[in-house]
Amino acid sequence: MAAIEKRTASDGSTSYRVKIRIKGHPTATETFSRLTDAKQWASKTEAAIREKRHFPERQAQRKTLAEAIAKYKAEELPKLAQPQHRERHLSWWNTRLGAYHLSDVRPELINEHMQALAKEAGPSGKPRAASTLRHYSIALTHLLNMASSKWGWIEHAQTDRVQKIAVHNDRVRFLDDDELPRLLDAVAPHEDLNLFVLLALGTGARAGELLSLTWPQVDMKSRSIRLTKTKNGDMRTLPIPAQALPLLAARVRRLDTSLVFPSRKDPRKPIVLRRAWLEALQAAGIENFKVHDLRHSAASYLVQGGASLLAVAELLGHRDLKITRRYSHLAPQHLRDVASRLDEKLGGAR
Known part of the structure; x- marks a missing residue:
């Protein structure tokens, strides 16, 4: 059956998307600026599919x-x-x-x-x-x-x-105990970069996930962020770190955009932080460190703190636990604690 969806773009223009689903055939879709054209195409295409006159290879040609x-x-x-x-x-x-x-x-x-x-x-x-x-x-x-x-x-x-x-992609570079405070001090004067870094380190979210963040995704009451645009397509909810909470609460929300990190030139697009980021790294004296390494740092701190790889994978949005296992070498003490429980079990059985 054919379904027609009316769409309104940001500039106010209207379009009509036709989607035809018939069992045993690939979905046929097309977009039109006029509803009349959409209905005519839907009628002709659906009839052609049912009469076996619609061949995708002709479309490809x-x-x-x-x-x-x-x-x-x-x-x-x-x-x-x-x-x-x-x-x-x-x-x-x-x-x-x-x-x-x-x-x-x-x-x-x-x-x-x-x-x-x-x-x-x-x-x-x-x-x-x-x-x-x-x-x-x-x-x-x-x-x-x-x-x-x-x-x-x-x-x-x-x-x-x-x-x-x-x-x-086996690189695991994270901020050590000396670099972490230096970076936090370096980004503090820059309002946007400061909040971005605190969220990245406190949630393990990807840079793209944070820069595309909108205010409807932020729930200040439950102190959580709902990520809807993720790399693997899975939505996930992250707790807002305590250090970032007051910064979010004090942040001015613009009327011309829903983005939390809007560009000053074009508020419809996310801000570009590259220059401020490089300046902060230079001021902190940190080398060989990328924005994505903030995510590595968050994962590394969790594993070193005793969090399970499964919990880290869930927070970071890893579908494959193999990706998370790259951090397993950072938890030798945690593994020793687990192994000691086996010793206690065996000792108690004698």
Whole structure:
């Protein structure tokens, strides 16, 4: 059956999204600016599907990658915690392959361009890291999967044949007992950065999750934050650390945005803290430390304090406990305490 959803953009413009779900067929979707066009397309497409005249491969031969990217940006990007990164990756693909029809965007072509990307120098003048290349690949494969399973533009995405990029992300860098107070002192004069760092260290949340945070997600009564835009798509609730609570309570809420960390130039977008962050690191005399290492620090402090890996995984939003196990070496005393209980059990049995 066809369903038509009316949507209103931030600029006040209206669009109508049609979604046709028929058992045994991929979902067909399309968006129109006029309700009349939406109804006509819905009627014709539903009839074609039932009469077996609707073939996704024909859509793939008509639709270009540029059209798919435009649709993805309109419908999927707003759901992401850091849409600007995905948008940048898709823009790269749009420049290279935007004119290609979806039927021609095959795994061999994608792999060829990924190899070329790996040889290109990034903004820093150095080759892109494996983790960065992986994000470019994920951006395109997710779009193609949407075009296949959700939009019905492709019959088979074949993204399983796109070359996988191995990323060895075993880095665990955290602030030691000497660095922690130095960093906190360095960020204190900067209102936005100070609150951001306290939340990151006190919750273990990702930078993107915090920068996309909105006031409706903050519950001052229960002292909790409800994260809705997360990396793995799972919502989770985090307690607000005591040090950040008064800063949040005293923070001025702007009328032109719901963001907790809005940009001063464009309040619809999150603030960019890179310059203030680098200045704080320099003032604190801390080297080889990234924003994401605040998350590592939070996890490390929890494990060192005796928290179970399962509890840490739940707080950080890890679906796979293997990711959390990278911190297990930080809890030797905790493991010794657990092992001592076995000794007591055995001793009591004699």
